[in-house]
Amino acid sequence: MNVPQSMNKKTIIRGIVMTLLINGALPLAVYQILLGYTSSFIALSIAAAIPLVDNLFSLIRYRRIDVFASFMLLGFILSLAAVFMGGNEQLILLRESFVTGALGLLFFCSFLFPRPLIYYFALRFTVGNDPQRVAEFAAKWQHAHFRFVLRVMTFVWGVALVGEAAVRSYLVYHLSVTQFLAVSNFVVYGFIGAAILFTVYFRRYSLKRIAK
Numbered sequence: 001m002n003v004p005q006s007m008n009k010k011t012i013i014r015g016i017v018m019t020l021l022i023n024g025a026l027p028l029a030v031y032q033i034l035l036g037y038t039s040s041f042i043a044l045s046i047a048a049a050i051p052l053v054d055n056l057f058s059l060i061r062y063r064r065i066d067v068f069a070s071f072m073l074l075g076f077i078l079s080l081a082a083v084f085m086g087g088n089e090q091l092i093l094l095r096e097s098f099v100t101g102a103l104g105l106l107f108f109c110s111f112l113f114p115r116p117l118i119y120y121f122a123l124r125f126t127v128g129n130d131p132q133r134v135a136e137f138a139a140k141w142q143h144a145h146f147r148f149v150l151r152v153m154t155f156v157w158g159v160a161l162v163g164e165a166a167v168r169s170y171l172v173y174h175l176s177v178t179q180f181l182a183v184s185n186f187v188v189y190g191f192i193g194a195a196i197l198f199t200v201y202f203r204r205y206s207l208k209r210i211a212k
Contacts, residue, residue, distance in 0.1 A: 026050055094172055097165040100188075104161025107154050115141065116154035149206045153199055160195035164188055 027047040034043035110117035119141070127133045140146045167187050172180050 094165075094169060097168045100161045101165030101169075104158045104163075104165065107158030107161065110154060111151070116151050118150045118154040118157065122150065145206070145209070149202070153202065156198050156202075157195050160191045164191035167191070 027050045030050065031043045031047035034046060107117050123134065123137055127137045164187060168184060171183065171187070175183070
């Protein structure tokens with residue numbers, strides 16, 4: 001029996017929201033709250049434990065690593081490393097870009113492995129933990145167009161993340177601190193937003209092509 005498309009979309013959206021809350025918003029909120037009571041190191045350490053616990057739960061319950069939770073955990077670890085870098089104002093302003101740049105390189109490095117990083121993200125957000133749907137999704141890897149689509153998405157996200165880091169690195173040394181803070185978020189949201197829009201429309205286009 002097929003799952004109605006509307007129900008399937010609701011399940012996917014619910015999964016995305018919960019994952020982002022647990023592995024993104026909650027650690028960030030915990031970090032911001034703890035900053036008022038302890039050092040950045042301790043605050044980040046505690047915040048980083050949240051995606052780690054989520055990953056351990058997934059490993060124990062489903063016998064597999066949650067790649068997205070691992071991705072978020074890596075981001076917090078890189079943030080923790082950036083705290084130790086200290087340095088001048090420019091380095092402090094670029095801490096987040098060190099993380100996004102490194103994660104972007106991780107997208108590119110995933111081409112060296114049997115399946116690119118986006119494959120595991122798609123598996124996490126569109127399939128969930130249903131063994132039958134996981135098997136059906138894995139079987140799609142046999143199709144050349146499916147592999148092409150995921151590799152293109154992986155490349156685009158790698159470009160977006162590395163591009164964001166590169167542009168902000170350039171701007172931080174050519175603008176004043178005030179000017180940089182004014183335009184910085186536009187750069188971040190511009191690159192990430194463009195990658196999201198591309199993913200949505202390219203996936204929609206690809207599904208129509210497969211259907212034909």
